[in-house]
Amino acid sequence: MSSATNVVMHFRSWSGLGYYQNEIASLWEEYQVIRAAKSDSRLANNHLPPDIQTLHCRAFYEALHRMRSYGPFIALHLRYEKDMLAFSGCTHGLSDFEAEELRTIRENTTYWKIKDINATEQRSKRYCPLTPKEVGIFLTGLGYPSNTSIYIAAGEVYGGDTHMAGYTVSLSHFNEQGME
Template sequence: SLYNFLSFCLSISLFILFSKDVLDDDKPLFFLRIFDLALIIFASFSRLLMHIYGFQPSAVICVLVLSPLPIIKAAYQDSNRFITVKCNGGLNQMRTGIADMVAVARIMNATLVIPMLDKRSFWQDSSGFADMFDVPHFITSLQQDVDIVKELPKHLESVPRARKHFSLWSGMSYYENMTHLWKDYQVIHVAKSDSRLANNDLPLDIQRLRCRTLYRALRFSPSIELLGKRLVERLRSRGGKYIALHLRYEKDMLSFTGCTYGLSNAESEELRIMRENTNHWKIKKINATEQRNAGYCPLTPKEVGIFIEALGYPSSTLIYIAAGEIYGGARRLSDLTVRFPNVVIKETLATQDELEAFSGHASQTAAIDYIISVESNVFIPSHSGNMARAVEGHRRFLGHRKTITPDR
């Protein structure tokens, strides 16, 4: 029967997973591929059962898919090779880049040094890695996959490094070829971390590693986690359920995308000047109408209100706005609150004392928004940016929590 076949596949997977202590070290890849094949078969039939009978795959599937295979690391790891990384971009761009670099360190058989965060981007956030993330948890949760150290060994601090700008969206073969650098260097420095690894055609063990890194290992620092969870409890105490709305209608987003629909001439000019004066934004002349027609613009607060109303949510629905300062302030936000008056933001949900520690640290406040968004009953992004994709992925990781993405 189908049930027996599924049980057989699961048995194979469990056997391979827990037989690591008796396997020879020279056979990891062979068993990894068998494990991957069993997972593919099992996952495929689980999805079929879910479609036909409404069957929900048990948590054991998640454990199999997302747990490391310790037999592989022993065969690969060489602690005499190190990769240092300088991240770039905002919070979620950096988080995704870090997950990629963990995978790259695994592919290139290297020890990863705790990455340096971007402190010179648009947000001008001085937060270091330890300010943003739980460093001990990051290291220990990945210890069966990749060796991670807080800093380079003293004797390597002054040695020549291979400084690389790895190509965008590179696959396994690219990084396997890059291992020739180990012949001449013990340290490779990666100048940028974003989008350095392809999304498709990667072995399942590498994809699993990226997921574990992004959604399990990169836990925020204790102070961020504490306040984030405290605010989630306050939201739930107001009615039990809430929508997290990632209202990407900040000044920087509108300027970067060139989206000026509904803005005054003075506001449009202000955004144009900002774009002209931001050196690392390469595209300066943008046709706002073409951007909007192509679906590249975030929804306005008014459009979001109409959208949520059309979905059938009552006006009493509690909505948390996960965003920075809305361009146009309360005046523009009123286009949403006229339909849904029960709208809250960090500044009204948390006390001034609670937010004081995060003042001037945009990445840390964005992390609080991230936690609240992941834990929401429904997540709605008004634009498909880095945070929207990261939160949606995290919610899938945790069990397919509802995310509603408007077709712009």
């Protein structure tokens, strides 16, 4: 499967059957694998025929079955991306340089209305996500074994390996960007 020609697609939300027949189906001429990036309910609730809904369910079932065959796993959306942290003003556990970088992003993003945010207050009000290290401690506390595969869904974790270090000490098997 790794040698197959493939493409990652971001499907357009709430699309009708024509979108899948005309735009997506034509991709099969060039690619052997079409991976749905950040797939959620893109095929649900938009009045597609039952056979298309069945295909959607079957694909997710097969993916889940494959993941389970490797042992215990968790798909996790940390909410620890640069833009999310900049928007919310959450800087707990970050270096001064990183906090300043996020402040600069917030100030330079014109459509974000709130510019001056107190990070300590945000955290005390529980408006901030847990840090990757805190999530690792939490999952370990819940009893997940250290061989649990963790699939980091969504965007790139801000700070990369620096902030994932504490996380991977307790849960050492992880992959970023969804279930690959």
